[in-house]
Amino acid sequence: MEFKQDRMSRQERMQALYNYQKPDRVPIFEDGNFFCMINVGYRLTDLYSNPQRAFDALIWTCEQYGWEPERHCSSAHAVLGTPDFGGRIKSPESIYSQGLSVEETAVQTEDDVWNLKMPDPKTAGVIPIRMEFSKLEEKAGMPVTFLARSPLCSGAEICGVERFCAWMHKKPELCHRLIRMGMNHTLEALQHWVDTFGAGKVYYQMSSPTESNQVISPKHFQEFALPYHREFHKRLRAMGINQFHFHICGEQNLNLPYLARLAASPDGWPHPSILSFGHEVDITNAAQYFPKDIILGNIEPALFQSGTPQPIYELCRKTIEKGKKIPGGFILAPGCGMPPRAPGYNVWMMTKAVHDFGWYD
Amino acid sequence: MASEQRANEVLKGLCDGVVAFDEETVGKFSKAAVEEGVDAYDAITKGLAHGMGKVGELYAAHEYFVPELLLCADALYVGLDILRPHLKRSDSGKSARRIVLGVAEGDVHDIGKNLVKIMFDAAAWEVYDLGKDVPLGSFVEEQQRTNADVVGVSALMATSMLAMPEVTRMIKTRNPNVVVMLGGAPLTREIARSYGADGYADNAGEAVREAVRLVEVIK
Amino acid sequence: MAHKDRLDALLKCKRLDMVPLYHFMFGFCATNVGYPVASMYNDPQKSFMAQLWTFEQYGIDGGPDYGYASYGGWEFGGEIKFPSSEWQQAPSHGNFVVNSEEDLAKLRLPDVEKAGMLPLAMEFSKLQDKFGKPISIVLGGVFTIAGNICPVEILCRWMIKKPEAAHRLLWLATQHILEVIHHWVNIFGAERVMPNIWEPLAANSMISPKLFQQFVLPYVKEASEKILAMGIKHIYYHICGEQNLNLPYWAQVPMGDPGLVSFGHQVDISTAINYFGDRCIIVGNVDPGVIQSGTPQQVYELCKRCIDKGKRAPRGFMLMSGCEIPPMAPPCNVYMMRKAVDDFGSYD
Numbered sequence: 001m002e003f004k005q006d007r008m009s010r011q012e013r014m015q016a017l018y019n020y021q022k023p024d025r026v027p028i029f030e031d032g033n034f035f036c037m038i039n040v041g042y043r044l045t046d047l048y049s050n051p052q053r054a055f056d057a058l059i060w061t062c063e064q065y066g067w068e069p070e071r072h073c074s075s076a077h078a079v080l081g082t083p084d085f086g087g088r089i090k091s092p093e094s095i096y097s098q099g100l101s102v103e104e105t106a107v108q109t110e111d112d113v114w115n116l117k118m119p120d121p122k123t124a125g126v127i128p129i130r131m132e133f134s135k136l137e138e139k140a141g142m143p144v145t146f147l148a149r150s151p152l153c154s155g156a157e158i159c160g161v162e163r164f165c166a167w168m169h170k171k172p173e174l175c176h177r178l179i180r181m182g183m184n185h186t187l188e189a190l191q192h193w194v195d196t197f198g199a200g201k202v203y204y205q206m207s208s209p210t211e212s213n214q215v216i217s218p219k220h221f222q223e224f225a226l227p228y229h230r231e232f233h234k235r236l237r238a239m240g241i242n243q244f245h246f247h248i249c250g251e252q253n254l255n256l257p258y259l260a261r262l263a264a265s266p267d268g269w270p271h272p273s274i275l276s277f278g279h280e281v282d283i284t285n286a287a288q289y290f291p292k293d294i295i296l297g298n299i300e301p302a303l304f305q306s307g308t309p310q311p312i313y314e315l316c317r318k319t320i321e322k323g324k325k326i327p328g329g330f331i332l333a334p335g336c337g338m339p340p341r342a343p344g345y346n347v348w349m350m351t352k353a354v355h356d357f358g359w360y361d
Numbered sequence: 362m363a364s365e366q367r368a369n370e371v372l373k374g375l376c377d378g379v380v381a382f383d384e385e386t387v388g389k390f391s392k393a394a395v396e397e398g399v400d401a402y403d404a405i406t407k408g409l410a411h412g413m414g415k416v417g418e419l420y421a422a423h424e425y426f427v428p429e430l431l432l433c434a435d436a437l438y439v440g441l442d443i444l445r446p447h448l449k450r451s452d453s454g455k456s457a458r459r460i461v462l463g464v465a466e467g468d469v470h471d472i473g474k475n476l477v478k479i480m481f482d483a484a485a486w487e488v489y490d491l492g493k494d495v496p497l498g499s500f501v502e503e504q505q506r507t508n509a510d511v512v513g514v515s516a517l518m519a520t521s522m523l524a525m526p527e528v529t530r531m532i533k534t535r536n537p538n539v540v541v542m543l544g545g546a547p548l549t550r551e552i553a554r555s556y557g558a559d560g561y562a563d564n565a566g567e568a569v570r571e572a573v574r575l576v577e578v579i580k
Numbered sequence: 581m582a583h584k585d586r587l588d589a590l591l592k593c594k595r596l597d598m599v600p601l602y603h604f605m606f607g608f609c610a611t612n613v614g615y616p617v618a619s620m621y622n623d624p625q626k627s628f629m630a631q632l633w634t635f636e637q638y639g640i641d642g643g644p645d646y647g648y649a650s651y652g653g654w655e656f657g658g659e660i661k662f663p664s665s666e667w668q669q670a671p672s673h674g675n676f677v678v679n680s681e682e683d684l685a686k687l688r689l690p691d692v693e694k695a696g697m698l699p700l701a702m703e704f705s706k707l708q709d710k711f712g713k714p715i716s717i718v719l720g721g722v723f724t725i726a727g728n729i730c731p732v733e734i735l736c737r738w739m740i741k742k743p744e745a746a747h748r749l750l751w752l753a754t755q756h757i758l759e760v761i762h763h764w765v766n767i768f769g770a771e772r773v774m775p776n777i778w779e780p781l782a783a784n785s786m787i788s789p790k791l792f793q794q795f796v797l798p799y800v801k802e803a804s805e806k807i808l809a810m811g812i813k814h815i816y817y818h819i820c821g822e823q824n825l826n827l828p829y830w831a832q833v834p835m836g837d838p839g840l841v842s843f844g845h846q847v848d849i850s851t852a853i854n855y856f857g858d859r860c861i862i863v864g865n866v867d868p869g870v871i872q873s874g875t876p877q878q879v880y881e882l883c884k885r886c887i888d889k890g891k892r893a894p895r896g897f898m899l900m901s902g903c904e905i906p907p908m909a910p911p912c913n914v915y916m917m918r919k920a921v922d923d924f925g926s927y928d
Contacts, residue, residue, distance in 0.1 A: 040876060041910030057912075060876050064915040309613065309633060343614035344911045348637045382740075423825070426788040428736035435737070467667025472733065472786075494672075519872040519906040520607070520669035546785070546821075547869040 003355040010068050017294050017329040018272060026320055026330060026358035028067045028350050029296060031247075031276070032337030033076060034092075034099065035347065036061035044092040044340060047076050048100065051132035059140070066351045068331075070142045071203055071245065071274065076130060078193075079148040079186045081157025082106055083125035085116060099337070107159040113174045116158070116181060121188035134193065143203035143243060146193050150208035151228035154182025161210055168220055179228055187235055199240030205247065212250030212280075221255045229259075230267045237270075244273040245296075249336060251280040260289040269293075272328055278335035283319065287326040294329040299350065301334045304342040312346050316353030324360065332358065363397040371399050372408040375440060379412025380419070382432035384439045391443035401447040405485060409440045413483035417566025427472060430565075434479040441482065458576060459509040463491030463500060465528065468521035473545060476565035477513060484569045497528040501535050509539070510576050513568065516545040526556040533557065540575045544568065583641040587714070590861060590896045591814060593838070599887055599925030600641035601918060602863055602898040604818075604842075606648070607669040607907030608914065609634040617907050618662040621648055621671050621697070624704040632711070639918050641898070646704035647718020648697075649780055649820075652725030652753065653677065655696030656687060669907050678730035681745055687729070689756055692763045705764065715772045716816075717764045721779030722799040723787075725753035732781055739791055746795055754799045758806050770811030774840075776818065777803075780903075783821030789829065797829045804834045816840040816863075820903055823847060831855045838895045844902040845869075849889040862893045865902040871913045872906045879913045883920030891925065899925065 659674025
């Protein structure tokens, strides 16, 4: 690996981005920690049960591939709709698994919705494990990450996406109740982070896969997602949290105009925030919608798994060339979770492409 | 019926013949045991197996190596072939221990396993040898079929070693009381333990002692 | 220094910038680039590119190479099975062509242009040539080839009971090695060819030093002398496994100026330097079991110890795993080898 020497430390590079200044080169993020676990020889289940292993895997893999570990795109959610509210999940134990899967949702009937109780924000689900992980981040001088779904996604997780989609049409009041309960639980757990670490250290990450237009229409996005985004950011500001990362997952082109209006308004998120996109959203378009934010993305994860190195390298090159022109700043990353068993050389193509094309001279 | 002195002579001849990998001597004394009424079980355990025990010590001391072990085993089996048919029915209960042996799926290096097999044969265990490159499920099926007390899995390659936690889990899921022992060059006792195994031996001689100890503990 | 320059400098006994990181990985490269493990052995193009890419990623000096430890059986008329399951890492014997003295009597030297893997190896060497890489030919050692033609259990018995049969087999293995290397020299020139000879079966976990001296040493010496007489400058011997008791005999084998000799973790690097350091580049010897099952920190520490011991070897040292890195070794553990060289391997 005979690369040019970095001229900035990792912290300097990210600070430059946050100050709207050009760093020495394009930073690289991984997305999701699954790949890190396998890379180090750990099990995927360790991500949800062994914070020390999860942390070590992240740090070692980031060092190996030249990625930035701070503000990494976590894939281990602190708050999960299913187990937190009483459903059952299954750990990723087979070689074909990537993440947690739902065995039984917490809610299955209308009555379940009305009888649903709020969970304990300190002890529900995997919250204690993620708290241990955050303590390791703090000890290493890193921002402490807290990943949760968007309010709509939290609500949909409680009852299952198919049931939620049906209720959006037939029983919208059930959806609103679930969204509110999911959102409130997330914020209560987040308060636990703020109380433990201080608002200034908390790096809040939100993902919104169920809001993608592969699942819901922009009309439903306006009705069931947008109002809660607005309220959520108001409450984040009230908590004092000013570090935000929004993973706008999947095909969300039809939602972007609404999110852009929110972002530009006083009700939106702080700037710059990091906004990550899947391969479905062109990053130049994304930058036009969100000129004050750092754009992260967006190499299609399936290519790392099944593609060959040269096309991946080419795609990284093109993405870097587009990204370097983004005024708000750019980070190269996969468009969503890196498949845990992606061939290492394919993954390394991001590193190679950044070192060949990603310098700001 | 042989006198005690003559019986001891026969037993010593068997033992020395095995150690000297002298098939002719072992054959001669095995026939003598049969013809002169030396108890077949004693001839096997106090003669042949005793000899293999000494061979194991010579192997551990780096005085004997694989060629010598193989030839000692050839002599041992000459004796076993002659003496086994003369075991009394009541002798079969004296060592009702059974072991399934095999090399893990994906691995064809079986010398180590074969040496272990020899030692268990010499110690009068019933040995069910699955051979090499054994599909993981076959260990489970054979243990069930034979009601074996112990399953021994070996691997020489680091890659096939990775199959061991899985086969250990499969065996233990079906029958938690079966002793699982692992062995092979890339393993250590710590690795075997981390794979869920009950026991480990780093040489063939040690394997039998470890198996006996573990069976007593678990049973 | 560029990777190629580093290896050249080492072979010419020039000053280096840092300890080279050498390779012993095939299936790992396949996994690293998403190819089936078997392709490392049955598809020279894929094997070459998988190694080239992986060596680029990990900063490895030397290679790519082609070969496997079961060499000899297929070439002399037996069968080989390519790895097909997740638990296999290399070709293995399908059957053995010699199982009796009668079979041995019928055994003939194979055609080095057509036998077994040799056409694939030649295709691979042409890629080495095309890409300006060192031309290697990986063969088993005399005893390993013999034990791949005939089950090693039979060979072991023959050494004691029928020594003339064992000698016949070893003589055939020796002649075969010489014919293959001669063929490579004819095509690429002696200056460019570096034979890689792997001798795992002669380890003391198999045979005594006395049998090594009687049955292996004479043939190894003969082969080495004749290989060097062809004009080849450097022979690489992989002295695999527990071979401490054989080292005084190996030390009598000429290997070139310098030769290259690699060891498993069972032979301490300091011991290796005592026996070979004045005339050979020492290569090794990180335990592949630790690379497979250890933590990255454990691998890093182990590499540091190897580098500390080997760095000042008089004719040079290269860090390498003690035997093949398994295909499913955690990649971060392999990276730790690179990191250790970067952190501790500098010659300043």
